[in-house]
Amino acid sequence: MFKSNLFRKIVLLIIVMLIPIIALYFYANRTSSEVLRQELNQSNMNQLVFFQDQLSTRFDTLASWTNLLTHDPDIKSFQDIYLQDKQLNLDSINLIKRIQDKISLQQSSSNWKSKLYIYSPSLSRVVTERDAGYYRKEDIAVKHGWQVQPYQNGEETSYLFSWSATAPFLTAAQSENANTIIKVEFDSSNIQDMLDGFKTGGHRDPFYYNASLGVIFNRTADRPFIQKLIRQLQDKPMPEVENRTVRLRDQNYTVNIVKSQTTGWYMVDYLPLSEIMKPIGDSNRLFYYSIGALLLMSFLAAYLLYSQVQVPLKQLIYGFQRLKAGDYNFRINVKGNNEFSFLSLRFNSMVEQIQELFERVYLEQIHVKEARLKQLQSQINPHFFYNCFSFITSMAKLRKHEAVVAMSNSLSRYYRYTTRQERDLVPLEEELDFVKYYMEIQTMRMNRLVYDIDLPDKCRRMELPPLLIQPLVENAVLHGIEPQADKGVIRIFVSLEHQRMKVVVEDNGKGMTGEELLQLENRLSSPLDETMGCGLWNVQQRLRLRFGETAQLSFRKSELGGLGAMLTWDIDEKL
Numbered sequence: 129m130f131k132s133n134l135f136r137k138i139v140l141l142i143i144v145m146l147i148p149i150i151a152l153y154f155y156a157n158r159t160s161s162e163v164l165r166q167e168l169n170q171s172n173m174n175q176l177v178f179f180q181d182q183l184s185t186r187f188d189t190l191a192s193w194t195n196l197l198t199h200d201p202d203i204k205s206f207q208d209i210y211l212q213d214k215q216l217n218l219d220s221i222n223l224i225k226r227i228q229d230k231i232s233l234q235q236s237s238s239n240w241k242s243k244l245y246i247y248s249p250s251l252s253r254v255v256t257e258r259d260a261g262y263y264r265k266e267d268i269a270v271k272h273g274w275q276v277q278p279y280q281n282g283e284e285t286s287y288l289f290s291w292s293a294t295a296p297f298l299t300a301a302q303s304e305n306a307n308t309i310i311k312v313e314f315d316s317s318n319i320q321d322m323l324d325g326f327k328t329g330g331h332r333d334p335f336y337y338n339a340s341l342g343v344i345f346n347r348t349a350d351r352p353f354i355q356k357l358i359r360q361l362q363d364k365p366m367p368e369v370e371n372r373t374v375r376l377r378d379q380n381y382t383v384n385i386v387k388s389q390t391t392g393w394y395m396v397d398y399l400p401l402s403e404i405m406k407p408i409g410d411s412n413r414l415f416y417y418s419i420g421a422l423l424l425m426s427f428l429a430a431y432l433l434y435s436q437v438q439v440p441l442k443q444l445i446y447g448f449q450r451l452k453a454g455d456y457n458f459r460i461n462v463k464g465n466n467e468f469s470f471l472s473l474r475f476n477s478m479v480e481q482i483q484e485l486f487e488r489v490y491l492e493q494i495h496v497k498e499a500r501l502k503q504l505q506s507q508i509n510p511h512f513f514y515n516c517f518s519f520i521t522s523m524a525k526l527r528k529h530e531a532v533v534a535m536s537n538s539l540s541r542y543y544r545y546t547t548r549q550e551r552d553l554v555p556l557e558e559e560l561d562f563v564k565y566y567m568e569i570q571t572m573r574m575n576r577l578v579y580d581i582d583l584p585d586k587c588r589r590m591e592l593p594p595l596l597i598q599p600l601v602e603n604a605v606l607h608g609i610e611p612q613a614d615k616g617v618i619r620i621f622v623s624l625e626h627q628r629m630k631v632v633v634e635d636n637g638k639g640m641t642g643e644e645l646l647q648l649e650n651r652l653s654s655p656l657d658e659t660m661g662c663g664l665w666n667v668q669q670r671l672r673l674r675f676g677e678t679a680q681l682s683f684r685k686s687e688l689g690g691l692g693a694m695l696t697w698d699i700d701e702k703l
Contacts, residue, residue: 202226271292276290276341319344516542538565600667604693619632678697
């Protein structure tokens with residue numbers, strides 16, 4: 129059993145104070161960590177999206193060149209050269225020169241290194257910034273969208289991106305029938321330049337990735353690590369925008385992924401979670417050290433209080449335990465001259481007073497209670513005898529001698545029961561036999577009266593104070609049955625449920641209204657006065673004196689139509 133003492137209370141107080149502090153800190157720490165992680169991931173993601181948008185804008189800008197040039201007047205004139213003359217004359221050479229100037233101007237408008245090609249299938253010639261030569265047939269194979277061709281650039285794999293447009297547009301499927309084909313292409317080194325700039329801006333190691341083609345690294349990329357990362361990313365489908373956490377090299381990394389709608393390539397960036405959480409980790413360690421120091425100092429203070437205060441109190445605690453066990457002869461051996469010796473002296477004085485009061489006052493209270501029980505019992509008996517002798521007198525006047533004899537026999541049995549009641553408790557079976565004597569007398573008085581007693585076998589030996597049930601039956605006869613001329617029914621039944629006894633006496637008499645029932649119960653709870661009959665009040669008082677405040681006499685409307693009186697009390701679980 130837990131023994132509550134000063135030391136435990138102090139330790140418990142410390143724990144109670146620390147628990148909400150630690151709980152609130154952990155909650156705030158977890159929330160701030162999650163918010164920080166989300167904000168960093170979102171910031172990184174936003175920068176990736178912005179960077180991907182920049183790339184897409186560059187791609188779209190280069191692709192728009194081909195559409196713009198198809199509407200250029202000189203290029204349209206270049207389309208008509210074949211229709212006029214298959215040989216290049218001076219005007220054609222000047223036209224090509226103007227076209228080359230426009231190609232150069234267009235290429236210089238972007239900081240990406242790109243190259244424009246204008247093909248004339250009719251002349252079997254291609255015009256670039258510096259040349260106007262012949263081309264191979266496979267060079268004009270036009271496909272929709274951006275085309276990517278990997279090639280080896282030394283030991284490194286590079287990629288050539290190209291976009292083509294035809295004039296007229298409907299000849300795209302059969303490029304050999306087109307009047308003009310315009311193609312723009314650039315090398316992946318342009319993307320590497322942007323990746324390098326993006327990495328310099330604070331990101332760890334961004335790269336451009338396509339599952340079917342390969343990877344475009346920044347120039348200082350950790351390529352072995354990125355290859356391992358790509359193998360993990362390939363374990364499940366990659367959505368257009370995603371944030372993942374992967375574990376590599378014995379630590380966790382947050383990976384942000386953004387897909388380009390223009391090219392279908394993914395921009396990927398990763399960052400170790402340890403770098404994100406490092407400030408929070410430092411703060412956590414400082415907090416843990418502080419909590420540890422606080423706990424150590426708290427337990428040290430508790431121990432000092434225990435050694436200086438709790439040890440002297442043990443003797444007092446032991447004395448109270450002996451007092452609780454009923455040992456009123458125990459005295460504390462007083463030593464020293466301090467606060468605890470003063471408490472010990474007062475304890476000894478208190479025990480002496482308690483012992484005296486217990487031996488004198490408590491025993492007197494027992495005698496008073498027993499005398500009160502006898503007095504209450506004597507108050508019930510004269511009231512009942514008065515009613516019985518009144519009945520005998522009435523029967524004698526009517527010359528009903530058999531009724532007088534029967535009444536006399538019943539009274540003799542009743543008198544034997546009452547006069548030999550030196551016992552405080554009687555079996556319930558005997559009490560109900562006594563009630564049967566009374567009911568036999570009443571049925572002789574009223575032929576229209578019938579009664580029924582239901583006593584389960586398990587309740588026969590249950591004990592209660594004598595003469596508790598008879599006043600309830602008498603009350604039912606006098607106030608319920610006698611005022612009416614119809615057949616009278618009185619039913620008595622006993623039950624035991626959940627270690628609580630219940631004895632119910634009910635009749636089919638005129639009954640009482642709800643207000644009358646409330647007034648009756650209030651009168652039973654009030655002190656006895658001269659205007660109140662003592663029968664039911666005595667039953668209530670005797671029942672509570674014997675079984676405690678949980679015992680009660682209550683009233684209700686009977687199922688038979690009259691009044692129901694109910695005695696209830698708790699019994700010992702061992703019975």
